[in-house]
Amino acid sequence: MENRGDPAAPVLQELWEWVRAGQEEVLRSPHLAACCAFLTHVLLCAPFFALDALGRVCERVRMWRIAAGSGPPPSLRRWSECFCRVLFRYLTAVLPAATLLQLLRSPELPEWAPSCWQLFVEVVACFLLFDMLFFLWHYLLHRIPWLYRNVHQMHHQHHVPFALAAQDASSAELLSLLLLALSSAWALDCHPLSETLFHLLNSWLAVEDHCGYNLPWALHRLLPFLGGAPHHQAHHSQQSSNYAPYFTHWDHLCGTYHS
Ligand SMILES: [Zn+2]
Ligand SMILES: [Zn+2]
Numbered sequence: 001m002e003n004r005g006d007p008a009a010p011v012l013q014e015l016w017e018w019v020r021a022g023q024e025e026v027l028r029s030p031h032l033a034a035c036c037a038f039l040t041h042v043l044l045c046a047p048f049f050a051l052d053a054l055g056r057v058c059e060r061v062r063m064w065r066i067a068a069g070s071g072p073p074p075s076l077r078r079w080s081e082c083f084c085r086v087l088f089r090y091l092t093a094v095l096p097a098a099t100l101l102q103l104l105r106s107p108e109l110p111e112w113a114p115s116c117w118q119l120f121v122e123v124v125a126c127f128l129l130f131d132m133l134f135f136l137w138h139y140l141l142h143r144i145p146w147l148y149r150n151v152h153q154m155h156h157q158h159h160v161p162f163a164l165a166a167q168d169a170s171s172a173e174l175l176s177l178l179l180l181a182l183s184s185a186w187a188l189d190c191h192p193l194s195e196t197l198f199h200l201l202n203s204w205l206a207v208e209d210h211c212g213y214n215l216p217w218a219l220h221r222l223l224p225f226l227g228g229a230p231h232h233q234a235h236h237s238q239q240s241s242n243y244a245p246y247f248t249h250w251d252h253l254c255g256t257y258h259s
Contacts, residue, residue: 012113012114012115012116012119012193013112013113015113015193016112016113016193017113019109020109020111029102031095031098031099031102032102033098033101033102033199034090034094034095034097034098034099035095036199037090037094037098037178037199037203038086038087038090038094040199040200040203041086041164041166041167041203041207042083042164044163044203044204044207045163045164045166045207048162048163048164048207048211048212048213049079049163049164051073051211051213052073052074052079052162052163053073053076055072055073056072056073061073064213064214064215064216065212065213065214066212066213066214066229066230066233071160073162073212074162074212078162079162079164082162082164082165082168083164085168086164086167086168089167089169089170089171089174090167090174092171093171093174093175094171094174094175094178097175097178098178101182109192110191110192113191113193114191114193114194118191118194119191119193119194119197122188122190122191122194122195122198123190123194123197123198123201125188125190126184126185126188126190126194126195126198127198127201127202127246127247128247129184129187129188130180130181130184130198130202130245131244131245131246131247131250132250133180133183133184134177134180134244134245135243135244135245135250135251135254137176137180138152138243138244138245139243139254139256141173142239142240142243150170150172151170151172151173151176152169152170152173153170154168154169154170154173155168155169155170155173156236156239158210158236159236159237160212160233160236160237161209161210161211161212161232161233161236162210162211162212163207163208163210163211163212164210165210166206166207166209166210167206181198181199181202184198185198185199205219205226205245205246206245208228208229209227209228209229209231209232209245209246210229210232210233211229212229212233213229214228214229214230215229225247225248225249226246226247226248227242227244227246227247227248227251231248232245234258234259235258238258240256241256241257241258242256242257242258243256
């Protein structure tokens with residue numbers, strides 16, 4: 001899917017030229033990807049942090065929480081303990097690994113931006129591939145006891161997850177998910193803009209999956225092929241269904257779907 005430019009995408013071309021002209025050194029920084037991933041995750045969690053705080057005093061917000069024993073929103077203490085764990089694992093595992101991968105890869109920045117259509121197709125293709133790889137890996141994490149105990153069990157300490165818990169996993173699991181996301185974009189030879197958009201949306205969907213709320217404006221209400229937070233929360237409480245992170249077709253096909 002290597003881009004060869006499209007004059008019909010002047011907005012993207014302007015954006016891309018601005019990025020290449022002024023930010024090339026920053027983009028080539030080996031630490032950029034991991035730092036951005038951490039900051040993006042924290043920023044995307046911020047609205048849910050506010051929602052959880054509001055939910056402690058506002059009945060209407062609590063009504064949006066996913067039923068079936070969700071209980072009250074997580075406390076400030078639970079948020080801060082989770083933040084420290086995620087920060088520690090990013091500093092000790094994700095940052096060194098992402099830096100090494102970036103140094104080995106030394107990405108080239110093409111002259112042309114992708115067309116809007118190319119951007120859309122590449123991002124959707126990345127999600128479909130990532131969703132399939134995640135489904136297979138997640139299924140194995142649950143079916144092989146050694147893998148579950150040593151890699152995945154830590155993430156399942158949250159029977160009722162909350163936004164920040166999307167990245168609250170063992171170092172091995174965080175590294176495996178990083179590899180799955182990066183290899184999905186690399187296998188499809190995406191344009192760097194498509195790859196960046198995929199990683200941003202991937203962070204957002206992971207946060208939304210774990211947020212604990214079935215919000216009226218949630219994406220899965222608009223796009224029924226997405227499972228959303230109810231789908232993933234059912235996985236956290238039952239652990240024997242809903243292995244795919246975003247789409248539901250693999251769980252339907254393999255008989256592991258639970259509504
Ligand atoms: Zn989860
Ligand atoms: Zn699981």
